[in-house]
Amino acid sequence: MSDDLLQDAKVEITGMAKEGMHHPSTKPVLTGAAVGAVAGALLPVVSWPVGLIAGAGFMLYKRLRP
Secondary structure (H helix, E strand, O other), X not given: OHHHHHHHHHHHHHHXXXXXXXXXXXXXXXXXXXXXXXXXXXXXXXXXXXXXXXXXXXXXXXXXXX
């Protein structure tokens, strides 16, 4: 199962890199990254880069496994 997830993520990220903003996953993942960065900036325990990565990762996961 994790191999499938990693393969799906690789395909999705490659598609996002090639198609840019025209790829259907780009905007939701960027939105998740922005929300995560803001949450990371507001929370004293988490820094904004960690929040950005967590938000982008969560939205990518939700795109792969709805």
